[in-house]
Amino acid sequence: MELVEKMLKGDDRSLSRLITLVENDAPEVPEIMSRIYSQIGNSYCIGITGPPGGGKSTLVDKLTAVAREKDLTVGVIAVDPTSPFSGGAVLGDRIRMQQHSLDRGVFIRSMATRGSLGGLPVAAKRVAKLLEAFGKDIILIETVGVGQTELDIIETADTVTVVLYPGGGDTIQTLKAGLMEIADIFVVNKSDREGADQVAGEIESMLELRPKDGNWTPPVISTQADKNVMIKELFEDIERHRRMLEDTGQLSLKRKDQLEKEFAMAIEQSVKEQIEHLMENNKHLLATMERIRQGDIDPYSAAKDILGNKKILKDWLLEMGK
């Protein structure tokens, strides 16, 4: 596919267009993903999440600068919520990353959640793979997360950083809602503000209650992203976490698990689309649905009948194979 070849040669507009295709779930997606698979495996993905107002975008901006100083290239996925009423979105994270706008070593893409409830758009993982295939050493994904439903980030990121801040609400409540378990590193940003020590203290005490992992104790680091305070140290913590994952074999295990999940998802998605198509076009299904609407048969028995009918299933498989 020409667009993929151009992207692999370093053309950023091609990368951008591929991201759009993946975001819109275009029919070329399986082909695109299949083609880039040989090019991935060399990036490291860091998730930055936490309640709104924590300075996450500024943090991403400063971490990007640290990475650039080390001559690492960076891909950033900045996520903002889609309005449930209009379907539109205000994507305002990259405004905090202006210092990198003319640096071709940094590629920043804003994404709206588009109906996904887990904190990341459905396409985010694939977009991360595209950035990886493009050659980005580090991928930073920034998203809002306050609790149990915004946990998509753990599927995609290797290191998850949870960012809290004084005045950002009740720390204990926030942590109890689920962010406690997913964090590999805790950041208390805006640490020059009053109450910062208390936030750090509350995190530490909650950590006491968390089951201990022999390999890793999540550090709690206080930063001031806007003043570039403790950012290099945060980057070092991330690198430390990465080394641990590599040394214990957890990183490669995680990648293998992810591959399995993607395989299952690819099949599921294709089957789902085929069934949707059948529901609209297949005469058996349409006739059955009419009977259900008339009250002649209940949906569950109808489903059981159809799925138990070998001839119908064979016809479907033949249809799907085409």
Added chain:
Amino acid sequence: MKQSIKFLLSRDDMTHQRGYWVITNALRDAGIEVVLGGIQTPSAIVETAIQEDVDIIGYRIMQGSPKVLVPLLFEKMKARRIEDIPVMVGGIIPTKDEELIRELGVKEVIHPYTPLDQILETINKICGVPSVKVE
């Protein structure tokens, strides 16, 4: 999957925030994904437009001279081969500059008194996508 229009909103300075936010919210409420570029030079606008694969560039000029900034923007766009992206210019555009920048290729010039539904209709026309709701 429903495709959203992606609109890059950039500006040359921080004055008159209210109008800027009124537009931003109106676009979002019409179902558009608005990328806030912030205060950007034409070069930065171009890089952002490429990375975000935007459908339209919206450039809000309040203090700068449109007859300097707009040609510069088009020059940068041409250098990076994205002249195909339509450009709308808004803000304080002196009448004498308006004709010039339209001739250069600006698709629409928005004034502070331009009604919102007219702006949305223009976007609708430019993109030819029925998903933009006009209130």
